[in-house]
Amino acid sequence: MSFQAKSTLVMLVALAVAYGWYGVTLLGLVGDNGVAEIRYQPLVFIVVVPLIVIATVGHIVISAFNPAEADSNDERDREIARRGSVVGGVVVSVAAIGSLFAAMAEFEHFWIAHLLLAGLVLAELADGTWRLVLYRRGV
């Protein structure tokens, strides 16, 4: 597995753990008054901390195991990254359009914000997953 493939895997794990925690924490805040009462705003920023910590530690570990290949990036890595970004771009576009319709339909801010956030996270997950598929299957 190349350094970039391992890096992609680390980012997928970091995203899954951080936003898994976000989802569980958010569910714990749901009260009797509906989503309008949920103070989700601080969580949106706080979740970045575990994301960065896991990603940083993960990259230090994979670099330590093979220092010679740390940060190596060649034309195949760039082509795989480009194709992954295309998939991620589709996901984020769908979420953006969904959010637009949600705003026009006057949904709660909570739902519009989370549709956008879900789009961003799912786009990163789709991008990373597709990259791993391409590393395994070939380009």
Place this chain on the structure above:
Amino acid sequence: MGKPTKVTNRITELRTEHGLTQGELAAQIGVTRQTVNAIEQSKYSPSLEVAFLIAQVFGEPLEAVFSYGEDA
């Protein structure tokens, strides 16, 4: 798993003849060892520039290293 490219090559054979490891060839042409492995397995078609560099390392013309639509 199937090969996603129809570009086949003789890199493994030529590398063995020249006594080079995948890592050594990779270092000479400026890609990762995993990319050389992917090219050898026809899981990745290199750019024209990398293809020429590979042929240059082996001192062969491009068409002696790579072919299209045939089994290597």
